[in-house]
Amino acid sequence: MKKEEKKILEDQINRWASEMTTLAEKIATAKGAPCALLLITPQGDYENVAPELIAEDALRVVNQGWPEGFDVEILNRSK
Structure with missing residues (x-):
């Protein structure tokens, strides 16, 4: 994998991880209890x-x- 492709993929993974963090917060709020994703x-x-x-x-x-x-x-x- 080329350096540029690797950077694009890493950036996408970081965006997805950020979305997962937001989802974890929403799930915890909906359940009324802390959770670890x-x-x-x-x-x-x-x-x-x-x-x-x-x-x-x-x-x-x-x-x-x-x-x-x-x-x-x-x-x-x-x-």
């Missing part, structure tokens, strides 16, 4: 891995499942 980008051997598994690995959810007291939603679940 995460974007997890794995490094290494995660090619073709389902988003659910990426989230579980990143948050170190092993065999116990998601922690109690949190409503966890994976918005881009595998199909």
Whole structure:
């Protein structure tokens, strides 16, 4: 990828991330509770891995499942 193309893509990603921040604020307001909207980008051997598994690995959810007291939603679940 050329340097100019990479810059254009990085700028677009930054705009999308900004939009996601605004959406997170709207969701928190609508739910009446704070929330954390995460974007997890794995490094290494995660090619073709389902988003659910990426989230579980990143948050170190092993065999116990998601922690109690949190409503966890994976918005881009595998199909």
